[in-house]
Amino acid sequence: MPNRSTSKNSERAYGLSIYCPIKNEHEGDVSFTSLVRTALQDFKEDEDSPMAKVPNTYLARFFIVDDVIFESFPHTNDHLQSAYLAFSTNFHGNLDEYLTGMYENMNTKIHNVWQYCYGFEKVKDAASFIAYIKKVQVETSYFFVGSNDDSLPEQLKSLYLKQEFSKFVFANQSKSDDELLAAYKEFDARTKPAVLEGPTWRAGAGSLKNVNKG
Amino acid sequence: MSTKRETKLDLFDIQGNIMQNFAEKGFIKARYLFLEIKNGNRGREFVTKIKPLITTSARWTNDASDPYGTTEPSATSNISFTYNALKKLGLPILSLHSFPDEFAIGMRGRRAILGDNYSSDPENWDPVWNTHDVEVHMLISIEAKNMDNLEERYNKILSLVAETNGGVILFDGSLKDEDGKEITYQDAHALDNEAGQPTAKEHFGYTDGISNPYFKGMLPGMGSVIGGGKKNPKALGIGEPKGNQGNPILASTWAPLETGEFILGHEDEAQEYPACPTPPLLGKNGSFMVYRKLHENVGMFNDMLEKTGADYPGGKEGLASKFAGRWRNGAPLATFPNEEDGKKIAAAREAAQYKQAVAKTPEEIAAANAEFEEVNKHFTGFDFQKDLHGGKCPLGAHIRRVNPRGSLEEDSASYNTPSALADRRRIIRRGLPYGTSTPNSNTGEHGIIFMAIQANIKRQFEFVTQQWMNYGSDFKLANEKDALLGNQTPDKDKDGNPIENVDGTMVIPGDDGKVPYFVSQIPRMIETRGGDYFFIPSLTTLEMLGKRIIDPT
Known part of the structure; x- marks a missing residue:
């Protein structure tokens, strides 16, 4: 897929990047950040990955941003106020259809992972999931180049x-x-x-x- | 994403022995277990099962809404691994090779750097460290307020070991208790005073463990920036004449050290990330720990005090204070060169500690803590700027060697912070005394379980041991060693043959123009009885080790 200058929809493909703040809370003696990480690490791989069941996914990636990288001297000491769950996906079709397909095919996993993020408690169905994702969407310009837009x-x-x-x-x-x-x-x-x-x-x-x- | 300047750590991801001083919270009974992993699969199962028992750095509170808090446990337990353990657990070779050399080599292999010779030679260590078919892989530490709680946690861990069906073994009969009986663990505990009350004293009679580093991300109650931090570059000092680094009793004179001096994955004093294994998540929120069993020759120490103390103008207690840099009650010589003043402040500190111990309501606890902090700052908040020649606290005194507090800098304008030469050599000290002793005890089981936690064993613990405790060049003391902890040449070799040129000397500078006093024939008062270098993984890494999902590519 060619680079897109923004995450806006093109005719045939879309690149989505979201950053979701994880609540600074804990369950028992485990922080929410660790719980998100464990939920992600428990995903099966390859054909058994929950993302493989989401129609039209070219490539998807989850990771956790604990903090901003310190860039050495001279510097300012900036820190994030919370860790962020980052999710990036490149897919065929338009955003609403894709997210609907995602919610329909992996809503249990979605709730497992995202339940620890700010604002996710409002997500009850595909429509509210779409609304949530759009709120945490960020504009990015680099996407997976390795497929056409079919x-x-x-x-x-x-x-x-x-x-x-x-x-x-x-x-x-x-x-x-x-x-x-x-x-x-x-x-x-x-x-x-x-x-x-x-x-x-x-x-x-x-x-x-x-x-x-x- | 919004940012702010304050360092915030995931305290639930960092093992509790790194940021919490359990002994200070009354957890004064400890047990250390040494285990070997015989089978990788069952070793990983064990790691997964023990994870819920691991104590984190979250602060103990009854406030359920505290985002950094958890309830006080009945007992704590923490786990760490040697290099060979990580190999046995199936860590990928690329990750193994990314660990620092000194960690892979281990304490035995680093004996020449540590000065572990003669009676401290590994061939004289406890059997657990010294038997060819035995390889210590994991160290599990347990702390509790009383033996019942400690035993309960110990038995829980024993049952997890038993469930591995020999996949993990606890060393059996590899250690000896005070009576020479073989046991499967090393116990340690606070020493009681004559009234049977626990104290912070070690076998030589010094109040121990007063000062520990204070770094970014610590919460109130985890330590004191006064004396625990570094000299604040924003306070007086930079570009000003030597000796002017601010009043050490004030918090504004000090600043927290960078987190990365002690915990991997965070900025350090060199303004970079500390060397960390691959992938970065493997190291993040982890640290390295030195475990060292130090035998104390109490009889030799007391003989030394009696004989030399009879001749030294300051007497026996004066001599003991010059060795350490503190009176045996803990009052620092730099501020309290006079014994009576030292006694007064030590009594005030003891009274404040008593109030802390008996406080019940939140208000009483807060008031007692505030009172203690007010007194304790006199024990931690000092430096040597008004004592550059050591008339009060000798240049070679133990606490001045291991933390010079800005007194090494010849020209403070040349450094980023006024204490730059010490800031990268700090260690977090943990551990408790073990065994019981009488004033004449030399042989037998008594000493200190010493643990040092830091981001870089080579730069911190090893450097301090080699250059500052077993050598004196940085203090212009030639080859003079730390009187208490130095590896003084013993007067006899292991076969009992006399050794010439016994090197144990110490110069005690005279105060106010008085002549110095030269102490000689200092014996080796502390001997190494074993230990190793351990990696303390984060809770995340512990989980990943158990699941074998660490991928360095």
């Missing part, structure tokens, strides 16, 4: 086809025309290039194992 299913299908077609070439390069045509028909029937639903790569796939199980 929908995620289209991109996953393309990656799958590229991988399968490479295998096809290796396997059939010295065959006769007839043999090649037959093999291609078999390839076409098996990979269904026009069908986005599958077979295709799975969202969140972190390795080539099991990527094409639809």
Whole structure:
């Protein structure tokens, strides 16, 4: 995806960055910041990541900003008044649709993570989640460059086809025309290039194992 | 995001022994456990299970709405790890290699720097530190107000050890108690006075643990900026003649030290982040700890006082005070060179401590704390600017060596702060005496469990030990050592053969033009009986160690 000068929606893709202040509170002997971190560290990875279930996510990242980085001498001693949960995502489509999909597909996880942030108690459904996110959104200009602006299913299908077609070439390069045509028909029937639903790569796939199980 | 200038630490993420002095809160019984991890998986399970028992730096309060507060526990426990423990727990090699060399080498390997020779040689250490098939990986410390609470916590930890089915072992029979019986832990406790009341004294009779560093992020009650901080660069001093660093009894003369001198991941006195393992989250809110068991030759100390004290013009107590830089009741010589004045202020401090101990209502507690702070500032708030030649407090006195308080700077205009040469050598002191002694005790089990907490063991504890305690050059004292803690050459080697050139000497400068007094034949009064270097991880890191999710890439 090309760099966007702002986080405003383009025709096909969107880059969202948010910073959510974490309350300076604690539960038992654990600070809210640590609880947010634990909730994030408990996310499963790759295809099992909750973000893999959110439609059209190209790349998403969570992290915690404990404090501003001290930039050495000469300096001023600035500190944040609280830690911040940072969430950055690049996706296909428009913001409201994306956040609705996110809320529908991972609202338990969303509440697990965000419950420790200021103002999140007002979030009860997708609409209030969208309103909250827009309040904590920041304008940024650098995004993940590694995809075009197609929908995620289209991109996953393309990656799958590229991988399968490479295998096809290796396997059939010295065959006769007839043999090649037959093999291609078999390839076409098996990979269904026009069908986005599958077979295709799975969202969140972190390795080539099991990527094409639809 | 809005910012402000005040340092605010996540006290719930920092282990409690770093920022809290449990002994000062009446937790005067301690037990130290040494454990080895035999199996990585079960070691990690143990780390995960013990985490809820770990005491944090959150202050103890009954106010449930205090964002930095928690209720006072019945007992505290803290955990730290040697380099080999981190290896055994499966820390990635890139992370292991990012730890400082001296930590990886450990105390035994650093013996030449620490001066652990002759009777302090590792071959004479307690078996737990000195047996080839034994490797101490974890140190767990427990503190409580009484033995019942301590035992209860100890048994909880024992059951967690048992659940590992041999994956973690507590060293059995590796230590000896006072009667020579083998035990699985090291106990320590405040020493009682003749009336059976606990005191802050160690076996030589000195009131100990009076001064500790004060740094940014500490809350009221965690320490005193007066004497605990650094000399305030904004107070008098910079660009002014030597000797003019402000009145040391005033808070405005001092400023908190930077957090990064003691806790990783925060700015330090060099105005940078301290060296920290990779990834930064592994080190953040953690620290390094030196655990050192120091045997005290009480009989030798008393012989020295008797013999030399009979000849020294200041007498026995005067000599004891010159060794330490404080009267044995704790009053600093720099402010109270006269014994009677020292006794008066020490009595006032004791009375204030008594009021603190018996205060019940919040109002009484606040009033008692305020009274104590008012008196205690005379014990912490001093420097050597009016005593540059050591007529009151000798240049080689113990407390002046380990914290020169701005007296080393020849030209204060050359430094960022008036105490710059000391500010990077400060250590947080923890620990309690162990064993019981009589005035004649030399052999046997009695001494101090000494712990030093700092961001950089090499720059702080090791430097102070090597250059300031076991050497005298920075004080223009040539090779003179700390009379109390220095590794004076003993008069006999380990086989009992006499050693020539016994080097234990100390110059006590005369005050007001009087002649100096030369103390000689100072024996080695303190001997090392074991110890190691430990990493105190944050609670976040503890959790990540347990889950094995530390990723340095």
